[in-house]
Amino acid sequence: MTRYIIRRILQAFPLLIIISILLFVLMLNTGDPLATMGGRKATRPEDRERLSRQLGLDKPVTTQYIYWLVGNDWALVDMDGDGTPETPGARKGVLRGDFGNSLVSRGKAAYDIIMERLPNTLILMIPAEIIVIIISLLVGMYSALRQYSLIDQIITALSFIGYSMPIFFVALVSMYLFGVNFKRWGLPYLPTVGMFDPHIGKTPQQILLHMVLPILSMTIITAAGYSRFVRSQMLEVISEDYIRTARSKGLPQRMIILGHALKNAALPLVTIIGLDIPLLLGGAVVTESIFAWPGMGRLFIDHLSRSDTPVVMGILMMISIAVILAQLITDIVYAWLDPRIRYT
Numbered sequence: 001m002t003r004y005i006i007r008r009i010l011q012a013f014p015l016l017i018i019i020s021i022l023l024f025v026l027m028l029n030t031g032d033p034l035a036t037m038g039g040r041k042a043t044r045p046e047d048r049e050r051l052s053r054q055l056g057l058d059k060p061v062t063t064q065y066i067y068w069l070v071g072n073d074w075a076l077v078d079m080d081g082d083g084t085p086e087t088p089g090a091r092k093g094v095l096r097g098d099f100g101n102s103l104v105s106r107g108k109a110a111y112d113i114i115m116e117r118l119p120n121t122l123i124l125m126i127p128a129e130i131i132v133i134i135i136s137l138l139v140g141m142y143s144a145l146r147q148y149s150l151i152d153q154i155i156t157a158l159s160f161i162g163y164s165m166p167i168f169f170v171a172l173v174s175m176y177l178f179g180v181n182f183k184r185w186g187l188p189y190l191p192t193v194g195m196f197d198p199h200i201g202k203t204p205q206q207i208l209l210h211m212v213l214p215i216l217s218m219t220i221i222t223a224a225g226y227s228r229f230v231r232s233q234m235l236e237v238i239s240e241d242y243i244r245t246a247r248s249k250g251l252p253q254r255m256i257i258l259g260h261a262l263k264n265a266a267l268p269l270v271t272i273i274g275l276d277i278p279l280l281l282g283g284a285v286v287t288e289s290i291f292a293w294p295g296m297g298r299l300f301i302d303h304l305s306r307s308d309t310p311v312v313m314g315i316l317m318m319i320s321i322a323v324i325l326a327q328l329i330t331d332i333v334y335a336w337l338d339p340r341i342r343y344t
Contacts, residue, residue: 001335005328012324019320020094023313024065031307033057033103068313069094094317100310104303110310113299114318118281120195121288121295123207125280128215128222133273135223140230141262147235155227162224171217171290178213193292214291218284222276229272233265240264263337270337274330278322282315 034051052058056067071093092098099110143155175192182189190213191197196206237243238261246256285297296315303311
């Protein structure tokens with residue numbers, strides 16, 4: 001297992017290089033960073049030429065990528081053409097943890113901007129993922145053990161309804177019901193936007209209250225799909241010969257379900273969760289936008305629309321690294337769940 005882990009880590013480096021090249025080339029063709037930096041002045045050819053030269057955008061793509069990767073020795077950037085440099089252009093390079101300075105938040109490091117938003121996203125996404133996994137396992141197992149019963153049919157119908165609804169519809173309905181109508185009816189209502197009430201401050205109680213509706217919206221959609229997957233896997237596993245053998249030996253039902261059936265049925269679910277976990281860093285773009293949650297999803301959309309390459313590339317590279325690490329952890333969990341799996 002140790003050799004396998006080391007080999008996977010070594011393989012990750014060239015993979016990340018390939019990913020970074022593709023993302024870098026795509027970012028260069030998604031917008032006009034000069035317009036973002038220069039505003040109206042960027043419409044004049046002489047100003048565009050000056051900004052392009054100072055940012056190194058006049059150099060070949062390969063040179064720009066190397067500067068982004070390993071750093072450069074550019075001078076300070078003169079943003080307004082008054083002869084006074086305002087934004088540091090010199091960078092250590094991504095390999096040394098420097099994503100550069102944001103083109104939107106002038107003079108502010110892209111890494112600092114990302115780190116400001118990352119905790120907000122994790123505060124929202126980690127509890128949502130935990131709740132989804134717990135609900136999916138409980139509902140899926142219960143439905144599988146009572147196949148074709150009335151409760152199973154109700155769960156199946158609700159799961160299909162929940163899974164078929166788009167997240168923006170669920171979010172808007174929850175806002176209208178628990179935020180608008182509850183307030184109109186004189187009932188305790190939930191806040192609909194933001195992370196906290198500015199008049200009260202960023203207290204734990206405020207954050208918890210504002211988390212309810214976003215987590216509820218994401219849970220309804222994701223748990224509906226996960227529970228159907230758990231149900232189908234459990235039905236397949238409990239019909240296997242080794243489950244019948246365990247029952248014939250007189251093992252307790254709980255031990256059969258938790259120790260044998262669930263452990264084997266969880267293998268495919270681990271793969272899905274392993275693919276979803278890295279996306280926690282990217283946040284839920286639609287959910288964060290609707291509920292005005294200041295997380296990574298909103299940050300990504302805001303800076304992508306303004307061609308802020310340092311921030312967007314920083315987010316994408318962090319997600320890429322998380323995907324590779326999550327897949328490595330998934331393989332390790334596979335070996336733990338199923339002793340037949342061995343990595344050499």
